[in-house]
Amino acid sequence: MSKVIKNGTIVTADRSWRADVLFKHGKIIAIGPDLHGDHEFDATGCYVMPGGIDPHTHLEMPFMGTYSADDFESGTRAALAGGTTMVVDFCLPAPQQPLLEALQMWDNKTSKASCDYSFHMAITWWGKQVFDEMATVVDKGITSFKHFMAYKGALMVDDDEMYSSFQRCADLGALPLVHAENGDVVAALSQKLLAAGNNGPEGHAYSRPPEVEGEATNRAIMIADMAGVPLYVVHVSCEQAHEAIRRARQKGMRVFGEPLIQHLTLDESEYFNKDWDHAARRVMSPPFRNKLHQDSLWAGLQAGSLQVVATDHCAFTTSQKRNGIGDFTKIPNGTGGLEDRLPVLWTTGVNTGRLTMNEFVAVTSTNIAKILNMYPKKGAIVEGADADIVVWDPKRKRTITSKKQQSVIDYNVFEGFEVTGLPRFVFSRGELSIQEAEVKAKPGHGEFVAREPNAAINRALSTWKEISAPRKVERSGIPATGV
Ligand code: DUC
Numbered sequence: 001m002s003k004v005i006k007n008g009t010i011v012t013a014d015r016s017w018r019a020d021v022l023f024k025h026g027k028i029i030a031i032g033p034d035l036h037g038d039h040e041f042d043a044t045g046c047y048v049m050p051g052g053i054d055p056h057t058h059l060e061m062p063f064m065g066t067y068s069a070d071d072f073e074s075g076t077r078a079a080l081a082g083g084t085t086m087v088v089d090f091c092l093p094a095p096q097q098p099l100l101e102a103l104q105m106w107d108n109k110t111s112k113a114s115c116d117y118s119f120h121m122a123i124t125w126w127g128k129q130v131f132d133e134m135a136t137v138v139d140k141g142i143t144s145f146k147h148f149m150a151y152k153g154a155l156m157v158d159d160d161e162m163y164s165s166f167q168r169c170a171d172l173g174a175l176p177l178v179h180a181e182n183g184d185v186v187a188a189l190s191q192k193l194l195a196a197g198n199n200g201p202e203g204h205a206y207s208r209p210p211e212v213e214g215e216a217t218n219r220a221i222m223i224a225d226m227a228g229v230p231l232y233v234v235h236v237s238c239e240q241a242h243e244a245i246r247r248a249r250q251k252g253m254r255v256f257g258e259p260l261i262q263h264l265t266l267d268e269s270e271y272f273n274k275d276w277d278h279a280a281r282r283v284m285s286p287p288f289r290n291k292l293h294q295d296s297l298w299a300g301l302q303a304g305s306l307q308v309v310a311t312d313h314c315a316f317t318t319s320q321k322r323n324g325i326g327d328f329t330k331i332p333n334g335t336g337g338l339e340d341r342l343p344v345l346w347t348t349g350v351n352t353g354r355l356t357m358n359e360f361v362a363v364t365s366t367n368i369a370k371i372l373n374m375y376p377k378k379g380a381i382v383e384g385a386d387a388d389i390v391v392w393d394p395k396r397k398r399t400i401t402s403k404k405q406q407s408v409i410d411y412n413v414f415e416g417f418e419v420t421g422l423p424r425f426v427f428s429r430g431e432l433s434i435q436e437a438e439v440k441a442k443p444g445h446g447e448f449v450a451r452e453p454n455a456a457i458n459r460a461l462s463t464w465k466e467i468s469a470p471r472k473v474e475r476s477g478i479p480a481t482g483v
C-alpha cells in the first residue's frame with residue numbers, strides 16, 4: 001500500500017519547494033508534482049519535513065538510586081506526538097560490567113519502541129576488556145561513545161581513561177561524546193553548600209556554575225585534539241562552553257555542540273521558586289542558566305558554531321524528585337522534553353525570526369543525521385530515504401500541559417507554554433503514527449538503526465598528529481647522549 005502527502009511545501013535543511021511525497025514499504029519512492037497513492041494525506045498549508053531526531057535521551061535508565069520514568073514505550077510515543085521520529089539513547093554499563101552485557105540489557109528495553117532508535121555506548125570504566133569490546137560495539141553499529149566528566153564516584157571517568165578511550169575512538173573511526181562538567185569541583189562545591197545549610201534545589205545550580213562546564217569543555221577539546229579525534233559536546237548550556245567550541249572550530253578542529261531546548265528557553269530563576277517541587281522538577285545537569293547564556297546558545301545555532309538541539313529527556317516523577325528533600329545532591333537529575341522540543345523550538349525560534357525553517361530542520365534532524373552517519377537514510381526528504389516524515393501545521397496551537405502529554409510523569413517543565421506550530425501527521429518509516437491529537441503509534445514498530453564508522457566526519461584535523469606518532473629526530477654531528 002502506498003501513501004502520498006499532497007499539496008504541502010517540502011522543507012529540508014537546504015531548501016523549500018512545493019511537491020508531493022510518495023512512499024511505500026517505509027521508503028520514499030517519489031517526490032514531485034501531482035503524485036497519487038493508495039492513501040492520500042492532505043498537507044495544504046503545511047510544511048513537509050524530515051522527522052525530528054533526538055540524539056540525547058535516557059529512557060528507563062538506572063540513575064541516582066532510581067529509574068527514569070519514561071521507558072521506550074512512553075518515550076517514543078511522546079517523541080512521535082511531537083514530531084520526533086528517532087531517538088538515540090545511552091547504554092550505561094555499570095562499573096566493571098562488560099559493554100556487550102549492558103548492550104543486551106538496553107536492547108531488551110526496546111521491544112515496545114514505536115519509532116526507530118539507536119544507541120550511544122557510555123564508557124563508565126576502563127580496562128583491556130573495554131578496549132577490546134569497543135571494536136565489537138562498533139561492529140554492531142554503535143559508533144559513538146559517551147564520557148561523563150561529572151558524577152564522581154558513579155559514572156565519571158578520569159582524564160587518563162578519557163584519553164585512552166578517545167585514542168581508541170580515533171582508531172575505530174568512532175565519535176566520542178562528553179558530558180562536560182568538572183566532577184571534582186562539583187563534588188567539592190556540593191559539600192561546601194550542604195555544610196553551610198544550603199540544601200534546597202537552588203544549591204544544585206550553585207554547585208555547577210558555568211565555569212565548571214567551561215573548564216571541562218576546554219579540557220575535553222584539548223584531550224580530543226591530542227588523541228586525534230573529533231568531539232561532540234552534549235548539553236552545552238553556557239557561553240564558556242560555547243566559546244571553547246567556537247574557538248576549536250575556528251582552529252579547524254571538528255568539535256560539535258548540542259544545546260537543549262530547555263536551556264534555550266528556561267532560565268535559572270526556576271530554581272528560586274518558593275515551591276520546592278517546582279524547583280526540584282527542573283533540577284538537571286547542567287542547570288538552567290541566565291538570559292546571557294541563552295542568547296549565546298541562540299547565537300551559536302544561528303552562526304553554526306552549535307549544530308544540534310536535543311532534550312536529554314530523563315524524566316522523573318515528583319515523588320522520585322522528593323528523594324532529595326533536605327539534600328539537593330539526592331534529587332534525581334533530569335527533565336523531560338521529547339514531546340515539546342519541536343513545537344517549542346518552532347515557536348521560540350522560527351516564529352520569532354531567530355531561525356529559518358531550513359535551519360530548524362538542520363538543527364532538529366539533518367545535522368545530527370550527518371554527524372552520526374545515518375544521512376540520508378534519516379534526516380532527509382529524498383528518494384530512498386526512510387519515510388520518517390512530519391507534516392507540520394504552522395497554525396496549529398496548543399497550551400502545553402502535563403494533563404495531555406504522552407510522558408508518564410505528573411508535570412511538565414513547559415507547563416502553560418503556548419506553542420504555535422504542531423504536527424498534523426507524523427509517519428514513522430511510512431506508518432501513520434500521529435494524526436493531530438490522535439496517537440496511532442504502534443509499540444514494537446521501532447527498529448534499531450545501525451551506523452557505520454564515518455570516514456569523513458570522524459577524522460580529526462588534529463594539530464597533535466606528530467605527538468601520537470612521534471618522529472625520531474636524526475641529528476648528525478651531535479653526540480647520541482645529547483639527544
Ligand atoms: N543530566 C541530567 O540532568 N540527567 C541525566 C544525565 C545528565 O547528565
Ligand code: ZN
Pocket residue numbers: 034035
Ligand atoms: Zn491529480
Ligand code: ZN
Pocket residue numbers: 179234235285286
Ligand atoms: Zn549529561
Ligand code: ZN
Pocket residue numbers: 056057058312
Ligand atoms: Zn544525558
